[in-house]
Amino acid sequence: MTAAINYEMLFDPHVARLYYGAEPEPIGRYYDDERGLFMNARFGPSPFIQDVIQFAPDALAFTSAGAPTPVSRLGHHRQAIGDDDWIHFCLRLGSDGHEDISDYKTVEQPSRVCMITRYPAGTMIERTSTTDENWRVACLWLKPAALLRLLEISPSRVPQELSWLAVSKSDEATHLAVPLSIRMQLAVNDVLSCQFRGGVRRAFIYSKYLELVATIYQAAVDQVARPEQLVTKLSERDTAKILEVASIITSKFDHMESLAGLARQVGINRTKLVLGFRAIYGTSVEAYWRDWRLQKASELLRSDGISVNEVAFSVGYSEVSSFTRAFTRKFGVLPKSCKGC
Template identity: 30%
Template sequence: MTITISQQAYDELFHQETVERYLRSASLTQHPDPDDLLDVVYRFPPALGQGYWREIQLREGMQLTIGNLQMRDRIITGAPEREDWWEYHFHFSGEHQDRYNLICGGQYALYGNGLAPQEIWDCSGKEPYSEILIHIQPELLYSFAGDREGELPRCLQPWIRQTERERYSRLGTATPTMQTVAKQIVQCPYQGIAKRVYLEGKVLELMGMLIAEEIEIGDGKYNPYSLKSDAVDRIHHARDILLQRLDEPPTLATLARQVGLNECTLKRGFRQIFGTTVFGYLHNYRLEQARQLLEAGTWRVGEAAQMVGYRDFTAFGRAFYKKFGIRPRDCMKKYSV
């Protein structure tokens, strides 16, 4: 089952849960650290699943969020166009798809400051969802520049853009050191001021690693998107399996297992090599094949639809018209003599 919910409704559910939790308690139990009122836990709405988001305001312009959730179902939310801070996501487990990236366990996504366009967030409910998020205002980034003008190095300047320009985005695989630091953040053993100093140091440590990678990318010494030749071969094999089974394509999990990849690597690599999703590729291929069959003038519309794996002829007609701007039967007439 898939739950589709607006960003406003999603936020209202969180607010309602926080208020009700407060009214049920004689104390502010949403604060896990009694010595830090800037450390707040928001319970995940039971209607959507279980777990929490924990927000810690470390200093002005720097916020850490820790998420640990188990969703009941796949959740799709719409985010409006907005101005956003510099942002870093690290995923321990679970995955979500936004306009830019599919982010899976062991990966991170980096977003610059600027205009975050209207987009859809698609979060799978198949496995526990665990991540940390770091938000930093541009002024704080500039404070680390180290020169009198506070100007960022050239390779980091895309991180900060004017509000009317779409923000920078990059996906990467976390190094073992990044993963260790991210776990240390979640497992912080301290409270109060010791906790705040410890967490801020870890956040800055992660930021230093990201900056080092960004500099290597700018110098052409690092390619975070490269796929090993073996993975490329496996992804091409997955494509071949799909095309051999147009009528009954395997599920994504089955396809990944058949070619010896995890689902995340298959999805990310498929988009990188073929420029679309696994089933987006299958959808386009089916329609292209159907068009060729109809243009040949040998098969009727229903026969062509069945040959490329469509059982619902109405759905086939809609998809065909959406892609080619012409109805299947008109395509057949156009090329018949």
């Protein structure tokens, strides 16, 4: 399949089979009708999960994970936008990439950032992603009317700076990057780990995407409303260094280097790191690292055959009691309550 893909076509099992190179699960196993498609495949040693769901004709979502990216077309493909405008919420928990958008420009999509993009009707997109990293991506596609309907807001309540999200037709593409919060990451992980089937699965997945669209929209509102003097002026080079810091701190569970050490490691001054990190991620470096460890713990607790003690030690806690207190403060439940859930 070398032609540009229209994502709405992927609900056709034959098209999905050609696109992914694997057989989707039959209707009735995960979803009860053709508005949901689930794939649980293995390409050699690489597992791959893809959940494709249509909530309405103007609202669809894709969630996928692979280690590393096993499907070549996810790494590089062309997409055609049809006769209507679409809004794309792209959350990258693993791997980064970029989009070459016709009549617009190249838009970078770093890992651990949520990108909101508005595509006018007829847009062509050349999409490229890294394929040598663990793939963990969620995409929500909405027409403007669907976005307003899901958020239960009128166009008049949308901030002027975000009016491009609400208009029914636009002549040019627009994009905005917002921090990928821990709340967003947890919602995506809940989708990927969902074991429900049929109507119950659809209801659960819908609730998680509703949580995502509300959280992302509020993050965008907060970002454009932030007083100008409080926003750190970051060059592209500085932004890349701060994104590198996020990668460094999330690669280690046992300890986090000092802020001064992290700043020296990537070549940025400490003050710019502190203020810039908060501007991009909406939290401090230390809080981001703490929440990342607890998020990983939450994922591990859902796995069979691993104890709370093992989880605590694997994410860098030397004492189970300290881990239990931190986990309970974060999620409101004891770690043992999440075992196998």
